[in-house]
Every structure is written in structure tokens, then in C-alpha cells.
Amino acid sequence: MNTVESYRKPLPEILPETAEFWRAARRHELVFQRCASCGQRIYFPRLLCHRCLSPKLDWEKAAGWGEIYSYTVVHQVAHESFAADVPYVYAIIELAEGVRMISHVININPSRVRIGMKVKVVFEDVTPEVSISKFEPA
Numbered sequence: 001m002n003t004v005e006s007y008r009k010p011l012p013e014i015l016p017e018t019a020e021f022w023r024a025a026r027r028h029e030l031v032f033q034r035c036a037s038c039g040q041r042i043y044f045p046r047l048l049c050h051r052c053l054s055p056k057l058d059w060e061k062a063a064g065w066g067e068i069y070s071y072t073v074v075h076q077v078a079h080e081s082f083a084a085d086v087p088y089v090y091a092i093i094e095l096a097e098g099v100r101m102i103s104h105v106i107n108i109n110p111s112r113v114r115i116g117m118k119v120k121v122v123f124e125d126v127t128p129e130v131s132i133s134k135f136e137p138a
């Protein structure tokens with residue numbers, strides 16, 4: 001279990017286009033963008049709609065659940081700060097709203113993870129400013 005004082009993993013770089021995503025995460029809300037011009041749902045956060053290039057993007061709160069679209073079990077760490085976590089599950093989650101996001105699946109033995117498994121979002125408060133969204137079995 002990480003505490004704020006002990007968190008040594010890389011932290012996100014919070015950019016103007018991602019700031020609202022991170023503010024929502026701090027409130028333990030999962031959000032994505034929706035294009036006000038064409039309706040396209042968008043994740044990851046961007047400055048322009050990837051379908052019609054409109055800059056008019058609104059934020060919507062996700063229901064917070066979805067299913068595993070694809071995943072891998074990580075055994076070889078790419079950054080030493082993850083050494084205590086292996087093996088861990090790195091997955092593409094398709095949210096109920098249809099957008100897909102990459103995240104960790106936690107609170108399950110990696111050998112039990114399956115494509116199509118229902119998952120729900122959980123948040124880890126890793127610093128006073130940053131909360132990270134992850135998923136666990138629903």
C-alpha cells in the first residue's frame with residue numbers, strides 16, 4: 001500500500017488539456033470529453049476533436065464501470081519503482097460510454113483476469129494533488 005510520503009512512481013505531467021481530468025480524479029470522478037459539435041466521445045483528453053477538429057469539447061462524468069477489452073500481465077518492470085508490483089495487469093478498459101482507456105486492474109490475481117470481465121473504477125490518492133484511476137473486478 002502506498003502512502004503519500006512513500007509514493008516514488010512517475011507522476012503525470014498535468015497539461016492544460018488534461019487538467020480537468022486530473023481535477024476530477026482528485027474528486028474520485030472519472031471523466032471524458034464529448035465534442036459539442038459532432039458528439040464524438042473522446043479519451044484521452046485533447047484540445048481538438050479527433051473526428052471533426054472542433055475545439056468545443058465538454059466534459060462528462062463516466063459511470064465508472066466497463067469491461068476489459070484487452071490486457072497483458074507485466075512481469076518485467078520498465079521502471080524500478082514498479083518492482084514490488086509485478087506481476088500486475090495492464091489493460092485497455094472499454095467504459096460503459098464506449099471510450100477506451102489504459103489502466104491497471106488491481107485487487108485480483110492476474111491469472112484470473114479475462115477479456116470481457118466487468119470492472120469498476122477505483123482511485124488511489126498518491127500525492128496531495130494527484131489521484132490515479134485504476135480498475136478492480138465489479
Ligand SMILES: [Zn+2]
Binds near residue numbers: 035037049050053
Ligand atoms: Zn467533433
